[in-house]
Amino acid sequence: VNQLRMLVLLVLLGLGASASADELLMARITQPFPEAMNNLQETIRAKGYVVSRVQRVDVGLTASGFQTAEYRLVFFGKQAEIRELSAAYPELIPYLPLTIVVFAEGDDTLVLTTDPLKLGEFFNKPELLKRFGVWGKDVRAIFDDVSRIP
Amino acid sequence: MFRFLTLLASLLFLGVNAAMAAEPPARPDGARLYAQRCSACHGADGRGGVGVPLALPAFLSSVDDAYLRKTVRLGRPGRVMPAFTLLTDAEVEAIVAHIRSWPGQMRPKTPSHDRITGNAVRGKTLYDRHCTACHGVHGEGGHGTGVTLSRPRSAPILAPALNNPGFLAAASDALIKTTLVNGRDGTPMRSFLKQGLKERDINDIVAYVRAFEQMPPPPGARVLESASPVLVRVSPYSVEETVEKVKTAVGAANMRLIRVQTLDQGFVADGKENHDQTIVYSCDFGFLNEALKVDPRVGLFLPCRVTVLRHAGKVQVMTINPKRLSRIFNNAELNDLCEQMYKVYVEILEESVL
Numbered sequence: 001v002n003q004l005r006m007l008v009l010l011v012l013l014g015l016g017a018s019a020s021a022d023e024l025l026m027a028r029i030t031q032p033f034p035e036a037m038n039n040l041q042e043t044i045r046a047k048g049y050v051v052s053r054v055q056r057v058d059v060g061l062t063a064s065g066f067q068t069a070e071y072r073l074v075f076f077g078k079q080a081e082i083r084e085l086s087a088a089y090p091e092l093i094p095y096l097p098l099t100i101v102v103f104a105e106g107d108d109t110l111v112l113t114t115d116p117l118k119l120g121e122f123f124n125k126p127e128l129l130k131r132f133g134v135w136g137k138d139v140r141a142i143f144d145d146v147s148r149i150p
Numbered sequence: 151m152f153r154f155l156t157l158l159a160s161l162l163f164l165g166v167n168a169a170m171a172a173e174p175p176a177r178p179d180g181a182r183l184y185a186q187r188c189s190a191c192h193g194a195d196g197r198g199g200v201g202v203p204l205a206l207p208a209f210l211s212s213v214d215d216a217y218l219r220k221t222v223r224l225g226r227p228g229r230v231m232p233a234f235t236l237l238t239d240a241e242v243e244a245i246v247a248h249i250r251s252w253p254g255q256m257r258p259k260t261p262s263h264d265r266i267t268g269n270a271v272r273g274k275t276l277y278d279r280h281c282t283a284c285h286g287v288h289g290e291g292g293h294g295t296g297v298t299l300s301r302p303r304s305a306p307i308l309a310p311a312l313n314n315p316g317f318l319a320a321a322s323d324a325l326i327k328t329t330l331v332n333g334r335d336g337t338p339m340r341s342f343l344k345q346g347l348k349e350r351d352i353n354d355i356v357a358y359v360r361a362f363e364q365m366p367p368p369p370g371a372r373v374l375e376s377a378s379p380v381l382v383r384v385s386p387y388s389v390e391e392t393v394e395k396v397k398t399a400v401g402a403a404n405m406r407l408i409r410v411q412t413l414d415q416g417f418v419a420d421g422k423e424n425h426d427q428t429i430v431y432s433c434d435f436g437f438l439n440e441a442l443k444v445d446p447r448v449g450l451f452l453p454c455r456v457t458v459l460r461h462a463g464k465v466q467v468m469t470i471n472p473k474r475l476s477r478i479f480n481n482a483e484l485n486d487l488c489e490q491m492y493k494v495y496v497e498i499l500e501e502s503v504l
Binding site for chain 1: 185186189190191193194199200232236379380382406408411413414415416417418424427429433435436438439442446447449450452453455457459461466468469470474477478479480
């Protein structure tokens with residue numbers, strides 16, 4: 001039985017060897033900021049996530065006397081995953097929920113986030129790689145979708 | 151039994167690989183890869199943005215494909231451009247082919263990759279006289295890192311860091327010489343031949359620039375090292391008391407309290423939140439403004455956020471570790487800010503559990 005376990009582990013390690021992470025995921029949306037923000041949030045929801053909050057960084061900056069382009073943070077996740085992971089791995093909490101930065105660059109809008117697979121490198125939790133991999137795939141799909149919207 | 155299973159697994163593995171090998175690999179779509187990996191910084195059409203413009207005919211006409219390939223692969227350590235190590239060779243090739251499809255460029259001649267012989271000592275004197283104003287005394291490049299908000303909008307590009315290990319690995323001597331001889335239209339780089347330098351002078355400058363390789367890695371390519379992704383302290387107080395102490399510590403650090411919320415706020419109905427996982431958001435807007443000027447991407451980990459949680463009977467206070475995250479941005483100009491932020495977080499944590 002132990003040998004069988006070892007074999008399964010070796011196969012899994014072999015399959016997981018390609019699970020390397022980019023540092024940042026970024027995308028350009030060729031739309032002005034308001035439309036891009038709306039489309040981003042709709043796309044996040046369409047992937048089954050909840051947008052829990054939008055932080056208006058630009059409002060705080062301008063209220064403090066600084067000039068800035070539109071700049072927001074979109075927090076999102078799935079309630080069950082957040083509850084389960086934060087209970088079992090409290091050290092993940094500073095990185096939850098998932099966050100996307102959205103800011104205007106001229107007539108375009110840029111979105112970016114950390115590759116969720118990076119959390120696997122940060123915390124060395126092989127058992128969570130699959131989950132982080134799903135998040136990474138979803139975020140890439142979200143970025144692909146919003147950057148393709150005409 | 152085990153031998154049989156091992157054999158079966160091997161056969162399956164080989165079978166899958168053989169099947170994959172039998173199918174001709176799909177040709178990577180360079181336009182799509184460029185859109186996914188490059189356009190966020192360099193613009194959909196290569197006209198720049200967060201990153202430098204690539205679609206300058208004078209640039210594309212003077213660099214060969216090897217330079218582009220190596221730049222994609224190696225990036226520019228500490229200068230924002232990441233090393234795309236996860237792309238396959240075919241994908242890198244497809245991106246280069248896409249860039250080559252842009253109009254207006256002349257295909258550069260295949261340049262020699264031989265070393266150019268010159269007098270580096272004499273080259274230093276010439277470099278000091280002609281190059282430092284833009285490229286820095288030690289070849290560290292223009293101030294800022296190419297990121298939109300740190301680059302004057304009037305400047306099409308920042309002078310590249312000639313001492314950057316990524317640049318030195320990507321640029322052949324011939325490429326550096328060609329740039330010095332011809333200059334680069336559309337940028338502040340002028341032809342030094344037209345400004346009176348002789349070919350021998352240019353060779354000496356090339357030799358001096360190449361000598362940067364023998365020097366220790368420059369500070370501009372330094373990446374902060376720190377093992378832990380989070381900073382943690384154990385609090386002797388209850389969650390509620392610790393949250394109050396965090397709020398006081400945040401004020402003492404001259405930060406403005408933004409809000410206090412539970413981790414699950416926005417996910418659960420009002421009144422159902424788990425107050426054993428509470429987050430205190432705060433911000434020093436002056437610091438945030440400075441950080442965004444250096445690199446607009448840092449908002450990913452700002453405003454500041456301190457988590458207070460109860461786990462296994464203990465109350466803990468926790469934050470991200472800015473020094474660990476510095477590497478993500480590959481921007482050496484953020485190093486000092488990340489160090490500062492690290493100290494502020496440690497002070498807040500210490501104060502909260504005092």
